Amino acid sequence: MSAKSTESRESIDLDLSRYLLILKRWWLPATVIFTATVILSAIATQFMKPSYEAEGKLLFRIPSFKVVGSNLLPTNTEGGDAGDLKSLLATQNPINTQIEVISSPTLLQRTIDKLQLKDQEGKPLEVEKLRKSLTLKIVSATDVLRISYTSPDPEQSAAVVNTIMSLYLDNDILTNRSEAAATRQFIAKQLPKTQEVVNNTEVALRIFKQKYQIADLSEETKSAVATIGNLDNEMNTVKAQLDEVNAQTNELRQKVELNSQEAIAVSALSQSPAVQGVLTQLQETERQLAIERSRFLDDNPVIINLEAKKASLKSLLQQQIGQTVGNKTEVSQNLLQIGGLKQNLIQNFLQSEIQRIGLAKRLSSLYNSRSIYEKRVKLIPQLAQNQRELERKAEVAESTYQTLLKKVQELQLVENTNTASSRIIAQAIVPDKPVESKKIIVLVLGVMFGLFLATTTVLVLGMRDRSLKTLQEIRDIFRYTLLGIVPLSVKKIHSRYSNTESINQTIAVRDTPYTLTSEMYRMIQANLKFLSSDKVLKTIVVTSAVPKEGKSTVSANLATAIAQLGRQVLLIDADMRVPSQHHLWEVSNADGLSEVLVGQTEFDVALSKVMDNLDVLTAGSRPPNPLALLDSKRMASLIESFSSQYKYDFVIIDAPPLLLAADALTISQMTDGILLVARPGVIDSNSASAAQEILERSSHNVLGLVVNGIIDKNESSSYFNHVKQYFTYQDLTKEAKLQKRIPNKTSV
The missing domain is CATH 1.10.287 (Helix Hairpins)
Structure with a gap:
């Protein structure tokens, strides 16, 4: 298979997957609209008046004669096909012409006048309304025409069909007789001319034989x-x-x-x-x-x-x-x-x-x-x-003359007969049951319209929703190295007032070490370790484009995963506007980074040891201008002293979102790089593009991308299909017991 065809098939698969994901997100409003439309259609059918349909059938046969101009078309005795009407066009069914005659305004008006048909207001029925209720259809592979009429009155429906068929047959007889008379008169005028042609051809043949002394050319x-x-x-x-x-x-x-x-x-x-x-x-x-x-x-x-x-x-x-x-x-x-x-x-x-x-x-x-x-x-x-040409002309002239004579005799018979080119094979009978097809059509239209409205709603909502829903959408915009993905951890809260789901913001690496989430954080720290072979990472900044993407949770879990390896780790909460690390670790925020930078508290005093090999420096009280403190020489010297003076192997700085403050960009100049956190469903395409543009324009070292809060069912490709196959039942049971003992916490 060629590369182009492979790419085309992959593109189609991606588009289809995207549409299915959009439908999965907005299935509820689509279902509501579809159901409402179908219900309204079903209700509308209950208010429809019953309609009765009567039908009759006409069988068409070949006419006894047909004249077009001065040329006679053959009948079944002259080589024509019996049982078939003749048409001017080879691809035209001649019964279609008769359908137009039956549905002509003249014939329908005669029907209205004869039956005195009225509309709902008591006025004479219009021809167009009668035509709309009239159905003319050729029975497949036959010369039979089915005529049906739908009306609220069953007797009227049968009367209309029978009247139309009767008027059509009368009109056809009159047409045949008048046509036969006109044709006979025309042929009578042609007979003397034809006879003269016969005489002239015979004389020419005789003169030719005498001139060239011809008796029998073959014997001669x-x-x-x-x-x-x-x-x-x-x-x-x-x-x-x-x-x-x-x-x-x-x-x-x-x-x-x-x-x-x-x-x-x-x-x-x-x-x-x-x-x-x-x-x-x-x-x-x-x-x-x-x-x-x-x-x-x-x-x-x-x-x-x-x-x-x-x-x-x-x-x-x-x-x-x-x-x-x-x-x-x-x-x-x-x-x-x-x-x-x-x-x-x-x-x-x-x-x-x-x-x-x-x-x-x-x-x-x-x-x-x-x-x-x-x-x-x-x-x-x-x-x-x-001689042959002259004889042929003589024969043709003689044949034409004899044909015209024969036609004159036939047309005289037709003028005196009352035979139509069709006959009634089934009279319309008064129907005793109403037609249910209209209700079915309304229901089908309701279903189709419901599908259309539901699809339109899904597409409109999908176009208005600018948030990035999947891992692939986030990767397509940021185009940074993917260091890891973290599944969304949801915990159901049951009470007599609600039965909802809330996001579990516990430190999974510490509290639930056997879960997939913990393993994902360990994978992230491993990817960071092997990210650069020539330079060992010491200090990184963890940030996101917008709030609520879980950067603080990622920072805490990543710090815990590194500390569990026996390395000395320092976690700093540099988000002085909305700090959250003290909530995660349940420590005091009275003395923190802001107090250390202004000299009110010593670094050792502000530290909180939360677990083995892991210290946390909270944000402290909110200063008037956080950026001034973070961009100070004191902050730069403090970061340099973390590894030289305080012997920390790894420092993680939790910084504010990129689009809300310049703190993360300022601190990243003093560190080894930025670890960007993005969360599907929270970040939108505009924010992602703006953050990516800021990072590229400022030429900051972006170490990679961590996609947090992956919902596997929203992804086109499942990333966690083999979780149950890898983690044992005992591990999952143990994890469940641990989660029951851990209270709910919130984080940014």
Whole structure:
């Protein structure tokens, strides 16, 4: 566990202990106030008039219809949950809405008017008063509403509940009928619009199918995919044939050494009779010209005629060629006449070329067909989506139209029925016994208010009481070394006039040596002995912050405890204003410290030997100014002579309280230090803080703190739990006998 959590838990424990101690101190006034409050509450219940409570129950069910704006909420026949009302909010119980309707001012006023309810003054009952006496509560885990009314008149309480339920049912029927009529009129106005929407969606669907030639998209998709597969197979076959024809055509082209156009022209010319006839004449003319040239010169008329005939035949040949194959095609004269073999090659070449062109066109046609099918297949999903949207709109429009038609019929039935959304399952019965809950509530409130007043009283008294009640509170303010604690010794005094307790101021170390108190004083003297290892204490001043803290009793008992150890001890009563040592020791106060300081009496004469090893110097008569005597050189020299001249081992000076006189501070400057005595319940926080501040400011040597008069039951932690376990029964019995023989004494 961490240090912070440990400190926090200790702080909580301390605060709780503190509050418990405050409660323990002021339990009596708290008990009186609590008891008085409860008694007054019990008396008040006797004056309360008896009240009678009647109750009835309504069972709610789902309404036959419900319209919010233009949206119809489903009934149990359309997917709604039967037995449940519908609410606008998912987290809202719809019965809460009906509770507000039942408790509405209109319905309650109608109840008042119908029953003519009056208040105690005879005036018509106010709606707010009726509402306060009315209780509406949903029975847990059901659709049942409990309606109860409390009244001094039992018959009136039952009548109010039954009337409210009856008026609510009548109001609910009227509301349902009026709502049904309004809804039917609204739906009737919507029907033509809805029908128009149905027609428009159907027309849009039909136009869409006609535009894209849609019959059955799913079947069309299957057919298109199969067709694309067939086209792919056919294209592969045509490609193979085309490759084969291309190879054959290229081979023939190489043999004829002509392209396709030249081959066509040569084939046409070789088969043209006109061209061949002119060509034959031209060849004959050229043959004659060659013969004649061997006989005649070029200027011979024969040669000239032949040349002219040749030119004419060439011109005619060109005309025939142009008419046969066209003027743009030029054909060499050598190709005008070809052999049969070449003619066959040219024919084969032309046939192969024709076959190639046909296959190429067929392949292109197949590609085009496949592209068309692919585009259609890609378009089909979008067409299908558009078709589904149009069909969905048509279905929704048709469904809405049919629903509205059905609702119109249902609402016509509702308008003619008298059915409410709830029914009475328990009528209110006239009660025969009054309600006791109010008395119990008053008593409970009385107990709670009593606890509050008692707690407040304890806290107020605790805050006003500034006295320090516990050892821990005293230690927290003084912060000096704790040398010892002394329990409070209380002795009961019994008489026929009183039975009280008084504080026992006997010298416990001398008179009751076997008690815990005696042991505590011996522990204090032991702590003083070992307080300083480098310097032995010789003279100390015992004082307190305020009177009645038992400083004189502590001085006497401490002196006795040291003397019992065999040491010579001198006890001086320096409280010249309120001396007390002569009362404790039952000695004369005629001659004391004041007489010794002014020289009227010798020190030896003023001493009183009270027991072995212990001498007491009383205060003597009260001087006009005690501080002047105590701050004199005579006092300083007297203190120095106690150990040197008179051989005292230890000197204890009983000095006045710090806050009432400066005597203790003055004497402490001549001694080894101050022993501060504090008593719970006597010293308050302001006095303790002032005394602590005085001691710190004057830089006096404070030996330690003795807390006197500890009441163990007031402490948060018991310091004397094991007393009975340590001290034997015989010791306690002996102590009790000694206390009976010792008379009561008083001390400061």
